[in-house]
Amino acid sequence: xxxxxxxxxxxxxxxxxxxxxxxxxxxxxxxxxxxxxxxxxxxxxxxxxxxxxxxxxxxxxxxxxxxxxxxxxxxxxxxxxxxxxxxxxxxxxxxxxxxxxxxxxxxxxxxxxxxxxxxxxxxxxxxxxxxxxxxxxxxxxxxxxxxxxxxxxxxxxxxxxxxxxxxxxxxxxxxx
Numbered sequence: 001x002x003x004x005x006x007x008x009x010x011x012x013x014x015x016x017x018x019x020x021x022x023x024x025x026x027x028x029x030x031x032x033x034x035x036x037x038x039x040x041x042x043x044x045x046x047x048x049x050x051x052x053x054x055x056x057x058x059x060x061x062x063x064x065x066x067x068x069x070x071x072x073x074x075x076x077x078x079x080x081x082x083x084x085x086x087x088x089x090x091x092x093x094x095x096x097x098x099x100x101x102x103x104x105x106x107x108x109x110x111x112x113x114x115x116x117x118x119x120x121x122x123x124x125x126x127x128x129x130x131x132x133x134x135x136x137x138x139x140x141x142x143x144x145x146x147x148x149x150x151x152x153x154x155x156x157x158x159x160x161x162x163x164x165x166x167x168x169x170x171x172x173x174x175x176x
Contacts (some may be wrong), residue, residue, distance in 0.1 A: 009164065037165060041154060045075040046083060049153035056081050063106070065131035067116050071097060072106040073129055073137070084108045110140050110169040121145055124161035128169060138162070140171040147171040 044060040047053060059081065063072035078084040079100065085108065091098040095115035097107045110128070113119070117126035117139055125139025135156065142148035143159045148168055151157050156167040 046077050046081070063104075063132070065129050065137060067107060067111065067129040068127060069116050071111075071116075072104060073131070074106045074108050076108060110171075119145070124159070125168070131167060135165060135167055136162075137167040137169060140169050142168065 041049075043049075043054045043058055044064060045054060046059065059077050060075060061077065061079065062074070064075050065073040067073055074084070076084055078087050080087070088098060088108070093112075095107075095112040096110065097105055097115075099105050111117075116128055119125050119139055119141055122145040123141070124143055124145070125141040128137050128139055131137050140147055142157075143161050148157060148159065151168060154167065155170070156165055158165055
């Protein structure tokens with residue numbers, strides 16, 4: 001399946017999804033997203049932005065988004081409410097993904113190089129996927145190929161390269 005972001009403005013973007021397996025040229029679709037940002041943040045990971053623990057009842061143990069290659073993106077929690085990077089990294093494959101006990105192959109953070117995208121020195125990271133709140137998520141690098149320092153409590157911002165609100169994965173597999 002081919003997924004790419006096209007026709008971006010400061011308030012809207014269009015995502016092209018082929019919807020096609022590699023053997024079919026039909027069923028192509030384009031979806032237009034116009035995300036509405038809320039001031040009521042819902043934390044779905046292990047910690048709040050200030051570092052305090054998020055109640056277990058708020059943590060989502062399923063896909064919170066999808067990478068361009070169709071692989072689900074999970075948050076930072078493992079099935080026992082622990083940091084997945086610390087307790088599960090030994091099970092990550094070369095693409096930094098793994099399978100949970102129910103058989104779902106997924107990412108917890110940035111994929112391995114070449115698995116979904118490749119960064120280019122001095123450039124903004126490419127699109128990684130779309131989160132379930134319809135906001136795009138990019139790799140860890142912002143303008144000029146540097147990890148952004150102005151991300152809000154949700155890990156998002158606007159920048160010169162992409163002037164619409166978007167997320168970034170965390171740099172160097174650090175927790176969100």
